[in-house]
Amino acid sequence: MALSYKTRRRLSALILLVGLPVYIVVAISVVNWFGRPPILLELLIYLALGLLWALPLKYVFRGVGQADPDADK
Numbered sequence: 001m002a003l004s005y006k007t008r009r010r011l012s013a014l015i016l017l018v019g020l021p022v023y024i025v026v027a028i029s030v031v032n033w034f035g036r037p038p039i040l041l042e043l044l045i046y047l048a049l050g051l052l053w054a055l056p057l058k059y060v061f062r063g064v065g066q067a068d069p070d071a072d073k
Helices: 005-033 039-052 055-061
Strands: none
16 A cells, blocks of 8 residues: 555654654553553553554655655655
């Protein structure tokens, strides 16, 4: 499934404005649901979760900050 540049740009904005805040709230809730771990373990958990959300979405974000490759020059 190949997404156009414009679609990837819109999808990345939607993910960053809606999906990421929801992910943050869910991650904090899940970590606190098990009781607060020691500070270093909590830091490692949040670092891992901070990387985990971006890995499956890296194709959507790739090249979004560049000029539109489909635009006329």
